[in-house]
Amino acid sequence: MQTEITSEHTIILAKIRHVEELERLVICTEFVESLGQMIHQIQAERGASCLYLASAGQRFAKERADLVAHNTSLDIQFKQALQKHLDANPLADARQLTLVSWVLLGFDQLTALRHQVTLQKISFIDCIQSFTRLIGSLVSLIFEITDNTVNSKISTSLLALYNLVQGKEFAGQERAVGAYMFGSASVQQPHQQKLLELIALQERHFESFCQFASPALREAWASAGVTENERKHQQYQAKLTGARPGQALQAKDADCWFELCSQRLTELWQIQCQLISDMHQTLQILVAEAQQDLANTRKHLQQLQDKASVSSRDSAFFNLSIPVENAYGFLTDTASQPYPIESVISLLQQQSQQIAEMESELSETKKALTERKQIERAKGLLMSTLGLSEVDAYKTMRSTAMEQKRKIIDVAENILLQHKQPQ
Template sequence: MNTEISPAQTITLAKIRHIEELERLDSCIAFVEKIGQLIHLIQAERGASCLYIASNGRRFAPERADIITQNQAMEASFREALQQHLHRNALADAKQLTLTSWILLGLDQLTSLRHQITLQKISFADCIESFSRLIGSLIALIFEITDSSVNSKISTCLLTLYNLIQGKEFAGQERAVGAYMFGSGSLQLPHQQKLFELIAQQDRHFDLFCQFGSEEVRQSWLALQATAWHQQHQKYRTKLSAAKDQQTLNPSSADIWFELCSQRLSAMWQIQCQLIQTMHELLAGLASKAKSDFEQTRQYLDAIQATPAAALNSTFFNLAIPVENALNFQTHDTSQAYPMASMITLLQQQSRQIAEMESELSDTKKALAERKLIERAKGLLMSTRGLNEMEAYKTMRSIAMEQNRKIIDVAENILAHHAQPG
């Protein structure tokens, strides 16, 4: 019995692996969708909890209780989706699993946090920070899933989604801070400074969202900004931004502000759902194409086997056949492909497809790598200078503006300087 493995078997296996990768990606998208749903509800609970605390427990208690009930059901759904994700993605790396452990720890301790809020044993600022920490861990998991994607189109969609969700999170924090500012009746400079930082963070991520997003999602974003309620939101944001220290604010504006911000978050949520649906449809199309390609490959191999063996002799060592670019998975001139039906022709085509995918993936991977460097530099500033996250990012942004440089260049310089021996 001949058990020797052949080129035909391995090229067929490559096609099968590609189909399996797309199926795993679809599972990942379904899990990311569930993460996004959980984030959305936790943001709603944070908003209701902050208003509950700001009113000394006199308002939003019923609304908060309803949201908690929804969240408890969503938490159970998330855990189930997590189990399915890990079952279908046995190669989930250590970073994803570690982040997941942090998330599960946070979910396990949510009951205690909610009890503190009910008893008003936690400050407004700590309430925001506690929920934001959990949301931040969920968003970080989305980033790691994005970073592990090897399909260029899906990776770009995931990067678009990540920036939308991250921007939406800062918008949710802006809702809470602004509601507290109006509700307190007077402006405090630290709160206003926090608002400025949140607006800057939103702008950064929404710019990246538009940069990587399709024309369809960019049009949805423009439509959001053209709404009357969005213009009204900008007016109230200007009131908070232009107010002076200790200036009196109208407490009744807190409800209007909260509603306007909620409408804005809901509109972002609709775009988020649109993006998820686009990815599912895109994956369905890619999977269909991959399965068709697999069948064509099988037919092609059958045709090769019917070719007289003498016609295929020495094709690999025929130096007239250009294969070096294919061996290095570099894009090459398809007009120079070997004309005869052979394994060489099939392998050239496969190498070209992989090269094109890697080329398309490079911009997305570059953006992900830059984000990692910025986060590392930010963390270094936090640990060495005793800054919080916002302060560290603001420091880097200020340096970039003063020196007319990109923030990634500043981050690389910070890391390089730290790496130098004392």
């Protein structure tokens, strides 16, 4: 015989759902960690592959072969983490699944790309762009997961992680472009312009990272910016960005540049690992708290059942002195007259307040994500309609915002609105 459903049952069910949601986030965070590891390793393979091609196969052959072997085994672990993530999140939306399909297609074709590099049948630039396309899809997947996360603390950490990883990716591209410039022994304006764009993009994403990162992570970031390695990196960076087009460069500086950039990427990777570790610790605490809350609620409801104290629940629903908008949130009409502690209503009130607090905390992160998507769409429109680079499109929106004394999101929304209007 089916048991009659009651408000007590649904209170417990809500608590169980919350625990399950956090446990799914644990698996999701493990997958994001795997994503970060894969991005880091493919960045390393991209660097070694580019230097292998630049030296006509005379250098970095063993280093590259070792990376390919390691990344091939990591590919299997990544797909296992992906499968676990999808199994735990059966309601992953179509956009995320489509992006996953694109990523898997890239991995399927990675063997052929590596074969082209080995045989030196691909150009230096095409090699960079091919690896960058795969890395870009992995970074985008982090953003999609962030956009679908409903816990405010984890969503904020993921947003910080996304910006850190994206900035790190532009730093990786900077390493490759700079190595090519030093290796070619002369400054070419298109490559110099690309380097300047990559530096600007890094600054933008690292600034966003600091906005959402914890104080400890911001401190780690600040410390990484004052090292001797960073000072030397900036010196070499100035050589490339400050040189005249056609000016000769020392090809021997390519090795030093590559090493400085690699050390910088390692420092960023260490911050990334710290961020992931913090997320794991946060989730452990959240899961433990949610499980304890569930246990306490079960105990409290059992005590109420033993006392058969249901009159307060029944009378509270039809208490017409409580405004409807308060009743939906299980709030009293005045702070001085709370619901009886020993009642189901008190539990519903507590639960409603917890949900309201979580939604309030989450709204700021979701707002940042929505604004980022709007700005990216507007930037893409300027790039396609005016033929601007990514950096110039963003600079155009930023300068317009400053001139008009408006927020950049307002400028972006205006661009999108004008595009929708019939000409």
